[in-house]
Amino acid sequence: MHDVEFQPLTGRPAELTSTAGRLRSVAEALAAATRAAAPVRAALAEQRNGAATLARGRVEDITARLTTTAQVLEAAAATLTVHAAVLTTTQDDALRAIARRQVAESRRLHWAQVELTARWELSLGSDLVTATARANDAATRRIEASTDVGHAEQAWRAARDHKRAASARAAAQIQPLSDARALSGHLAAGLDLVRFRASWARGAQASELALALGVGGTLDAAGREDATAELARLVADHDGDEVFWSRFYADTGPGDVYALLAAFGSHEGDPLMEQQRTVVTAVRDGFGTWSQTLTAAEQHALGQRVVDDADPPAGMHLQPWSSWAALLLGARTVPSGVHLGAAERLDDHARTHSLFPGAANRGEPLLVAPYSDDPHAADLHVVAFGGLARGGSAALDFFAPAGDPALGRDRVERWLGTAPFLGWADDGTALTGTLREAVLTGAASDRTAEQERAALLVADATIALPQGLLRTSLSDEAVVHVVDTYAPYMGVLRLGLSDGNGHPTTSCVLPEVVRVPAPDQSGTRVAPLIDPASLSAVIALTSGADRAEAANVGARRWDELSAAHHRTMLAAAYGPGTTAHDEETQRAIIDSAMQDLGVISGGQANADLLDAQQRDDLAAARITFFSDVASVLPVPRPVSDAIGGFTADVVQTVIVRSGSDLVFDLSTDNHSDQVVTTIGEGASLYDVVAIHTYDYAVTQAVADGTSAAAAAEQHAHLLPPVARDEDLRGGPPDHRRSLYQGTFDAMSGVSRQLDQSTCAP
Numbered sequence: 109m110h111d112v113e114f115q116p117l118t119g120r121p122a123e124l125t126s127t128a129g130r131l132r133s134v135a136e137a138l139a140a141a142t143r144a145a146a147p148v149r150a151a152l153a154e155q156r157n158g159a160a161t162l163a164r165g166r167v168e169d170i171t172a173r174l175t176t177t178a179q180v181l182e183a184a185a186a187t188l189t190v191h192a193a194v195l196t197t198t199q200d201d202a203l204r205a206i207a208r209r210q211v212a213e214s215r216r217l218h219w220a221q222v223e224l225t226a227r228w229e230l231s232l233g234s235d236l237v238t239a240t241a242r243a244n245d246a247a248t249r250r251i252e253a254s255t256d257v258g259h260a261e262q263a264w265r266a267a268r269d270h271k272r273a274a275s276a277r278a279a280a281q282i283q284p285l286s287d288a289r290a291l292s293g294h295l296a297a298g299l300d301l302v303r304f305r306a307s308w309a310r311g312a313q314a315s316e317l318a319l320a321l322g323v324g325g326t327l328d329a330a331g332r333e334d335a336t337a338e339l340a341r342l343v344a345d346h347d348g349d350e351v352f353w354s355r356f357y358a359d360t361g362p363g364d365v366y367a368l369l370a371a372f373g374s375h376e377g378d379p380l381m382e383q384q385r386t387v388v389t390a391v392r393d394g395f396g397t398w399s400q401t402l403t404a405a406e407q408h409a410l411g412q413r414v415v416d417d418a419d420p421p422a423g424m425h426l427q428p429w430s431s432w433a434a435l436l437l438g439a440r441t442v443p444s445g446v447h448l449g450a451a452e453r454l455d456d457h458a459r460t461h462s463l464f465p466g467a468a469n470r471g472e473p474l475l476v477a478p479y480s481d482d483p484h485a486a487d488l489h490v491v492a493f494g495g496l497a498r499g500g501s502a503a504l505d506f507f508a509p510a511g512d513p514a515l516g517r518d519r520v521e522r523w524l525g526t527a528p529f530l531g532w533a534d535d536g537t538a539l540t541g542t543l544r545e546a547v548l549t550g551a552a553s554d555r556t557a558e559q560e561r562a563a564l565l566v567a568d569a570t571i572a573l574p575q576g577l578l579r580t581s582l583s584d585e586a587v588v589h590v591v592d593t594y595a596p597y598m599g600v601l602r603l604g605l606s607d608g609n610g611h612p613t614t615s616c617v618l619p620e621v622v623r624v625p626a627p628d629q630s631g632t633r634v635a636p637l638i639d640p641a642s643l644s645a646v647i648a649l650t651s652g653a654d655r656a657e658a659a660n661v662g663a664r665r666w667d668e669l670s671a672a673h674h675r676t677m678l679a680a681a682y683g684p685g686t687t688a689h690d691e692e693t694q695r696a697i698i699d700s701a702m703q704d705l706g707v708i709s710g711g712q713a714n715a716d717l718l719d720a721q722q723r724d725d726l727a728a729a730r731i732t733f734f735s736d737v738a739s740v741l742p743v744p745r746p747v748s749d750a751i752g753g754f755t756a757d758v759v760q761t762v763i764v765r766s767g768s769d770l771v772f773d774l775s776t777d778n779h780s781d782q783v784v785t786t787i788g789e790g791a792s793l794y795d796v797v798a799i800h801t802y803d804y805a806v807t808q809a810v811a812d813g814t815s816a817a818a819a820a821e822q823h824a825h826l827l828p829p830v831a832r833d834e835d836l837r838g839g840p841p842d843h844r845r846s847l848y849q850g851t852f853d854a855m856s857g858v859s860r861q862l863d864q865s866t867c868a869p
Contacts, residue, residue, distance in 0.1 A: 111268055114264055131181045132185040135179075135182040201263065201266070208259070208263070209256075209261060212254075212259075215256070218253075219249040220246075226239050227239075227243045308351055314343060318368045318391075321372075322370075352394075361413065362410075362433065366420075369435070370432065372384040372388065393440075396441030400441055407445030418432070418433040434490075434491045451506050458523075490532065490538045494537075497538055498541075508546060508550065520565065524543065525576040535582050535583035540589035540593075570643050587662040603624070603635065644856070645711075648711055651663040651711070671733075674797065678801060681701075682808045702844050703851045709855075713727065727793070730793050798827065798844070805819075
């Protein structure tokens with residue numbers, strides 16, 4: 109309420125006193141409740157069972173909340189009581205001053221009238237001596253009255269100023285109590301209100317120092333030295349103090365921090381360098397501490413402001429403060445919500461401020477105002493995406509925002525379909541990590557909507573990647589990130605090879621989400637419909653990538669994912685709990701597994717993107733990998749554990765690498781009837797995997813109690829012709845090889861020309 113000059117001061121001290129009394133009563137009631145809970149805590153402390161432990165934790169939590177609330181109410185009541193007393197005093201002082209002023213003003217008016225009358229009589233020729241004396245006396249008394257009026261007015265103003273100061277003090281004491289998050293955290297840590305208020309006050313002091321030290325500040329050299337030393341002391345004393353940093357950042361925005369840090373770096377050979385380093389580190393870590401206390405919406409807005417404030421105010425003629433923005437975002441405890449806000453603001457800049465008008469989606473994503481001349485812009489982008497790469501749902505929200513697939517596709521094209529001319533500062537590790545995190549998070553979600561967002565994202569990314577990011581320099585980690593993006597969908601990558609009616613397609617397959625049966629036929633799952641030409645390019649570029657065979661992490665990762673997927677399919681067909689499957693179901697699962705194997709193998713044989721030597725090296729390395737894996741892959745129940753006392757009917761199948769030959773050893777445990785089939789240099793990947801499939805199925809059947817002979821006969825159809833004995837070689841054609849070869853040929857470019865079926869815009 110506004111005080112009117114020389115009127116009674118506003119305020120209701122009686123209401124403050126009454127409110128304080130009510131607060132104190134509630135605090136006393138809470139304290140009584142806390143005391144009443146003491147016997148319960150004591151009784152539970154003597155019990156050690158799980159229920160008692162759970163109950164004890166809840167009682168302690170409730171007690172802590174009661175104690176905290178009682179402390180807050182008691183502190184507020186004390187502040188209101190003191191302020192009510194001060195308000196009463198100042199109002200009384202003001203009333204007395206008003207009364208004195210009224211009396212003095214009346215006197216002044218009276219003697220002014222007397223003086224005026226005497227001087228009028230003097231002008232009419234009245235007795236000169238008498239009239240003059242009377243006029244002079246009246247003037248003296250008028251002046252004295254005017255002086256008294258002034259003194260009374262000064263007294264009123266003093267009472268008003270006293271009231272204002274007291275109100276400010278009370279507000280300063282009450283304000284911290286209103287920050288529930290900071291207060292709760294402080295008291296939960298076992299600290300008291302005295303220390304809480306001290307941290308709050310020092311945070312305000314540190315903010316004032318930071319603002320004074322920033323670019324454009326008016327401190328002289330001596331003032332800078334003193335202020336820097338004091339700021340360094342304050343921030344060092346409050347490392348990890350949520351209250352201090354909440355108060356500091358309440359008045360110190362990201363731009364103010366940038367101005368402070370920029371000022372630190374503007375003085376060559378500054379003797380305060382050590383103190384400045386202390387401040388820089390503390391301000392960064394404090395930013396992380398504080399940002400964790402914010403709501404999701406506040407974190408998002410903060411991330412946007414981190415980017416916005418990196419553009420210095422007009423008139424400063426400074427380089428963008430991207431390096432300082434990257435410093436704040438890089439604090440290890442900054443939550444992913446802040447990184448999401450920052451990344452979305454960077455995306456806004458890339459979309460609306462491109463230096464290539466009309467080509468915002470295809471131009472250099474870093475060549476945007478105000479960052480086009482900033483050498484640290486790439487660092488800011490890397491830090492923002494690096495945070496998203498660890499952010500779970502935040503990564504999905506960036507590349508596949510809920511309810512806006514068009515925006516998601518736009519971002520995919522801009523960030524994955526293009527690349528900086530000189531590459532990314534981290535060779536794409538953070539950006540590809542964000543893609544990987546987004547897809548894996550959505551695919552693993554139990555929410556259909558998030559599964560669909562992830563599936564559509566990987567379909568869009570498959571089209572964009574070969575046109576942009578995969579054409580620039582990438583780190584090994586970035587390549588693995590790209591390959592891992594397809595891990596949840598290894599069993600459905602072949603879907604785009606069909607037109608929906610079972611016929612091969614040679615046209616572009618636009619991104620789409622479909623539902624397909626789960627591998628174990630138990631239900632359905634969300635899957636992406638991926639353009640096979642683009643997928644083939646992704647596989648080829650991540651497998652070849654001008655890397656030596658020994659360092660080809662991309663190809664190795666594709667093999668690891670293929671092997672893991674094949675194990676999953678084997679378990680779905682023949683693993684424990686699958687005895688109820690009919691033979692048709694089992695065969696359908698294995699047929700699909702072999703088609704899936706052909707997809708990856710075909711991509712690695714892409715003749716348009718890989719030369720003959722690369723394709724030969726990849727094929728040889730793949731056979732070696734699967735041969736080695738087949739010999740060590742665990743079966744659901746190891747034969748040695750499952751056979752018990754069996755002897756004659758035990759079947760073991762082992763693939764042994766020997767020079768350039770693959771030896772398939774089918775024998776009994778006592779080697780009384782050993783059968784060895786040698787696969788020469790022409791052995792294919794299909795042969796190796798088919799033999800391992802047979803091995804798995806027979807081993808599992810024996811472990812489930814089937815005789816070795818019966819198991820071998822039952823699953824003979826799984827063996828490739830090259831591994832069948834004479835009785836089996838005359839059997840039906842190996843249709844499963846045809847399925848494998850079909851997807852292999854399509855993905856390798858044999859069935860269609862890649863440049864005639866591109867989905868690239």
